[in-house]
Amino acid sequence: MKRLALVTGGNRGLGFEACRQLAKNGIDVILTSRDAKKGQAAADELKSAGLPVTFHQLDVNSEQSITDLKNFIEKEHGRLDILVNNAGVMIDRKNNGDEYPSVLKAELETFRQTMESNVFGVLRLCQVFIPLMKKNNYGRIVNVSSGMGQLSYMSGGWPAYRVSKTALNSLTAILAYEVKDTNILINSVCPGWVKTEMGGPNATRNVEEGVDTMVYLATLPDNGPRGKLLRDRQIIAW
Numbered sequence: 606m607k608r609l610a611l612v613t614g615g616n617r618g619l620g621f622e623a624c625r626q627l628a629k630n631g632i633d634v635i636l637t638s639r640d641a642k643k644g645q646a647a648a649d650e651l652k653s654a655g656l657p658v659t660f661h662q663l664d665v666n667s668e669q670s671i672t673d674l675k676n677f678i679e680k681e682h683g684r685l686d687i688l689v690n691n692a693g694v695m696i697d698r699k700n701n702g703d704e705y706p707s708v709l710k711a712e713l714e715t716f717r718q719t720m721e722s723n724v725f726g727v728l729r730l731c732q733v734f735i736p737l738m739k740k741n742n743y744g745r746i747v748n749v750s751s752g753m754g755q756l757s758y759m760s761g762g763w764p765a766y767r768v769s770k771t772a773l774n775s776l777t778a779i780l781a782y783e784v785k786d787t788n789i790l791i792n793s794v795c796p797g798w799v800k801t802e803m804g805g806p807n808a809t810r811n812v813e814e815g816v817d818t819m820v821y822l823a824t825l826p827d828n829g830p831r832g833k834l835l836r837d838r839q840i841i842a843w
């Protein structure tokens with residue numbers, strides 16, 4: 606059975622590479638992006654390499670955009686097997702202007718915007734697509750988190766981003782618990798420090814390495830982990 610995957614923030618970085626790798630695994634991929642031009646161009650690039658990738662617009666902050674996508678998927682496919690919640694922002698430094706964005710100077714607006722994209726968007730997409738997954742009793746949801754959200758290793762700086770990823774992990778655990786009697790496996794992943802626009806040029810991993818555990822979790826067997834945080838295919842501490 607050919608699986609259908611949806612990736613958020615698929616126009617660049619880890620999201621784009623996840624689309625490529627999932628499609629290379631024979632999965633039909635809907636690459637989504639908030640910017641239609643960039644998203645279409647990214648999907649065309651993968652399509653022209655012979656990969657089964659299509660584009661649909663999605664701004665995870667927009668209720669209308671989420672509803673449009675839901676209607677499209679229900680009408681055209683009637684199913685969704687894999688959801689990769691990859692879209693995310695890290696705006697602490699940009700918003701507070703300092704090289705080291707301290708919690709002592711953080712503005713609530715930075716927290717609000719960060720939570721909106723990194724947590725509330727994921728919540729809404731899960732609320733919309735888990736019922737569809739339940740219909741087929743199959744689903745794999747990958748919430749792209751970060752070691753910066755691990756409570757066990759919490760340190761300073763980038764407070765809005767850190768708090769958003771801790772909250773995302775909590776959401777992963779709550780959702781996974783609520784679907785524990787189904788074949789829907791929901792996990793968080795830390796991709797490591799990856800060379801993307803967000804990670805910057807000094808990051809230690811390339812995007813292929815970064816998406817490895819994302820793709821692993823997106824294609825888990827039925828007895829795979831649920832409600833966990835993983836890095837390098839291993840469960841790590843929250």
Ligand SMILES: NC(=O)c1ccc[n+]([C@@H]2O[C@H](COP(=O)([O-])OP(=O)(O)OC[C@H]3O[C@@H](n4cnc5c(N)ncnc54)[C@H](OP(=O)(O)O)[C@@H]3O)[C@@H](O)[C@H]2O)c1
Pocket residue numbers: 613614615616617618619620638639640663664665666690691692693694722749750751752795796797798799800801802803804805808
């Ligand atoms: N790179 C790292 O080292 C690293 C480490 C740990 C975790 N992560 C996580 O990995 C994920 C991907 O990050 P990345 O490194 O690939 O960063 P990136 O290159 O900055 O890409 C972020 C993606 O998210 C999209 N996005 C942001 N807000 C959105 C919205 N409201 N609706 C839809 N799309 C939105 C961006 O779209 P636009 O192009 O339109 O802005 C872009 O496609 C993020 O969740 C990030 O927190 C990254």
